[in-house]
Amino acid sequence: MRSHVGANQADGHEDELLGKAYDSRLVARLWEATRAYRRVVLVSAFLFFPIAALELLQPYLLKVAIDSHILRADWGGLTGVAGVFLLTLAGLYALRALQSYLMQLTGQRIMHDLRHRLFAHAQKMDAAFFDKNPVGRLMTRILNDVEAVSDMFGSGVVAILGDLVTVAGVVAVMLAMNWRLALVTFALVPVLAVSAAYFRGQARDAYRGLRTRLARLNAFLQENLQGMTVIQLFCREGAEQRAFVALNSDYRRAQFRSTVYDASLYAVVEAIGSAAVALLLWYGGGQIWEGVLTFGGLVAFIEYTNRFFLPIRDLGAKYAVMQAAMASSERIFGLLDLEPGIRSGAAAARSEAPPIIEFKNVWFAYEGDEWVLSDCSFRVAAGERVALVGITGAGKTTIARLLNRSYEVARGKVLVGGLDVSEWDLTALRRRVGLVPQDVFLFTGSVEANLRLAADGAVRRDALERAAAVANARGFIESLPEGFGYEIKERGANLSQGQRQLLAIARALVYNPAVLVLDEATSSVDPESEALIQDAMERLLEGRTSLVIAHRLSTVQRADRVLVLHRGRVSEEGTHAELLRRGGLYSRLYELQCGR
Amino acid sequence: MPERLLLQHLRPYAGRYALGCGFLALASLCALAIPWMVKRAIEALEAGSAAGELQGYVAIILALAAAHGLVRLGSRFAILGGGQAVEFDLRNTLYGHLQKLSLGFYQTHRTGDLMSRASNDLSAVKLLVGFGALSLMATTITFVGTLVAMLAIDPRLTLYAMAPYPLLILLAKRFNSTVHRQSQAVQEQLGALSAQAHENLTGMTVVRAYTMEAGELRHFQRLNAEYLARSLRLARTQAAFSPLLGLIAGIGTLTILWIGGAAVAEKRITLGSFVAFNAYLAHLAWPTIALGWTLSIVRRGLAAMGRIAEILSVEPEFRDAADAVEIAPHVRNAAIEFRNLSFAYEGRGPALRNVTLTIPAGSTLAVVGPTGSGKSTLGALVPRLIDPPPGTLFIGGRDVRGIRLESLRRAVGYVPQDPFLFSRSLRENLALADDAADGKRLAEVARVAGLAEEIEGFLHGWETVVGERGLTVSGGQRQRAALARALLADPPILILDDAFANVDAAKEMEILHALSQVLRGRTTLIITHRLKAAREADWIVVLGEGRIVEQGPHDALIERGGLYARLWRIQQLEEEISRA
Ligand SMILES: Nc1ncnc2c1ncn2[C@@H]1O[C@H](COP(=O)(O)OP(=O)(O)OP(=O)(O)O)[C@@H](O)[C@H]1O
């Protein structure tokens, strides 16, 4: 296996978590999920009894018709039986229609609820979670797994219950009618049980393989769709197609294996059903000679035998539905059970004044003890404007992420407004600390919607325009075909990189936070626009605490103070001039950039 | 169109399907023969003939049952296997086709939507060509076979039993179109739902930073509720229709019970015939009941195929002309020439206007200019990520449209402004251009890109997996990885689109220094906002609103006192201020 499947392999492993078709713990939780619809579930389950009764009545009516009326040429009686038969048909139609709808209703509602819960849960998860769980996997939970669970309610578990009721009814009626003949039919049940157990076990393994391979295939596809340009630029179409075909044929093989067992089970059960009819004829024929059995009885028995085997034959398919549902619900609940690594505190902002920011001996690592920050301490006074510089990979973005508590520190404290971020109510904290991330992400939708984001209707249009003007974005927005109504494509694909950044800045200004963190917010903007933005922001940043991360020292020098991040801690700090005089890392960086 | 495309993919497996059909016919024959044998057995019982005769029938039934199982198995292997083969081919075709589509296509189609076509829709098609086909064929064969058998027993009874079926066909038609409409509405809503979820999850950084969670959840909930409403509408239709088929089949049985029973009473037919007739009707019941299901599979499958065909019918924007030529990977004369080139994105004003420009082989050109002035557009035209109009862009004196696309792209190393890494290991990401590249070569390009030390420092070194889209490495690391992977191909032409925006100045200088050796003899186009980097170039072009507003070497441009000089002054001034 090529190692690039690495990240998705986890998904594969997770999808291999597939075992029983029945797991009491999971069933209990699913039962819990039906709480609001329990009455509907119970009614649709209860409907099986009248349905089974009516179904069982039909062969019996046939027997009565043959024995009491047809063989005695009793036309009137036959008409009466036919009338009753018609009633059973009408009743069956009504009951089945009702039941089918109720089952769908439950299934769809549960799907709706689970989707809601999953999506809501994802909104609460922290950044570390998203580092580990690719979007494709989460999408599978929300789309496919949820559907598998709903299928169980729509056709799996409930139908199995129904089948059980039918089979039990058939057995009871057959035993009551003629227990000897009934036992002859049941003689084949052990054969059935053994072959069913064998094929089912095999089918389960096959199904497990199938799921894993499908997950791999889709993960591969999703990523390659996103990186298609790179594939084309590097002329990798051939190599990637080969890898894809390999995954695809793996999948196809697994699928065929699964088909083999399913089909075999089906064929065997059907053959056994026919064999049972043969046995009935053989033994029942004898009984007719002996006068123990009537012709009508024999015919009814043949009918009952068919109805006995039919649900058993289809059990394979329903079993697969159950199994898929169990596996899916395990994954769904697994996700829902994951507590967000970051829990919100309760403190709200205490005043509107710009807060102080402070890092106290912060240690942080994304993974194990690969420390990105080690004993990092610094302080930004209220209303102060501080620049953060450092070589690439030094951990600047990481500091920004810790400030709005996207990740949790390992040791030490991050304080905003004198309060540990872990004590803050998360929403309140993030309302106070606005972040322009290094990777600009725009949503599909209009420019206006992208500027508003969470603000909805609360922000007036002219405020948007003002923010756009400060970010120097107004000019280009107004030159777009529909101005503020221009539809942005996925990830902002139909704008230039710099334009995306300008929008991201404007959006932060609309958000209007007390602390503004700009992470290389103007890295792709031309110097002139940048200078214009700087000037315009000058006023805006007044009365706000701000942290500006930048590589361009021209951006940095307007700051009140500069922090230099090196080897996981702030190694130098002071005003631009002080740092230059000191002749440390900063002055070296600066000299290099100024080319002297 | 979708039907034709489907047939085209079915054709290679015509033999398989024919075989499956044959098996199905045999299976049907066996299935029909069993009630016939039962009929004969009961007639023998009625006549009170010898036990031996009865046992004979029993033996035949057993044999038929075994044979039935076997051919049934054969039919499933043949047809379901065939369906899987069609799915396999179709998936490969689809992927292969997607690989041919250009940037423009990917900018107008959301990944979530494409994924839903390539997975959900494809499954629906598989169902159509597998179970759907099986069920359709089986239904047809069973109907014909059963009808013949019933006619053989008693034509008049058959007529009565069949009376409700025309009604059935009528109903099925109605149902069919309703379900089609409703399930399309459901699929559409699912698409909208999944697109929103997908976007929300990919943009989680922003969602979090701007406390959008509640609003996003509300939005999702609206889509989710609409999906529920649409699904329930469909469920109501299905609930009303599916049991109706059972009802109609049951009415057939009822007719036989009543009229056929009378016929037995009048001794026009035997009891055995009556029983067999009933059994045959029961045979019809199952395919009839399943008909609703089969029809919805067919409908959904065809609708899905339509959505797939939509993609397959998108003509790849770039096709090599028949007379397209190769340019050797190490072309000597890799001069790039723009001749009066204008370009506009769809629905937008021109991004480039009348650009005329020559980059002599082996020289370096810097492109600077304000945000949105068309620099990236200019760069993306060279490897034909977007297509220049004919006769406007020449490499080595040849119109790029006449160069084989693959050979063109091998000749051009392109470092995009917003690089994408695969969630594979760093090694694999850097070795994209050449899977077989050895460690030494990889280390060399990593060194030039200034990435070597950091990779060594990572816990898993070269095997570090970079996370989705490369988001678990820093912005600068991602950019340098993109540079390194472009260098690995050793291309004669190199395009760097703002490749150091997220790299600190010291590192940039270091890289530029290392690059200057590597760049010798290559034709290079550097797009940048840092004029310090532009200054070193042989020639500088300043773009403004898609036009070349100035060009020349650094000193000349400074002297000229235009836009470049102004930009330069801004950067200088800031340095001055800060030094003061
Ligand atoms: N999500 C993540 N998971 C694991 N490692 C990460 C993650 N994000 C960053 N890193 C690693 O942490 C280190 C610091 O990264 P960070 O993004 O904070 O650097 P930076 O100073 O912002 O760099 P740049 O200037 O290039 O943006 C880098 O070595 C990077 O590879």
Ligand SMILES: Nc1ncnc2c1ncn2[C@@H]1O[C@H](COP(=O)(O)OP(=O)(O)OP(=O)(O)O)[C@@H](O)[C@H]1O
């Ligand atoms: N795919 C697209 N569809 C429509 N318009 C586009 C597309 N890509 C770019 N544009 C528009 O074309 C113009 C030129 O964009 P381009 O990306 O070439 O600018 P740029 O000079 O590279 O800017 P930057 O310095 O911000 O990277 C911009 O106005 C942009 O909005």
Ligand SMILES: [Mg+2]
């Ligand atoms: Mg960063």
Ligand SMILES: [Mg+2]
């Ligand atoms: Mg650009």
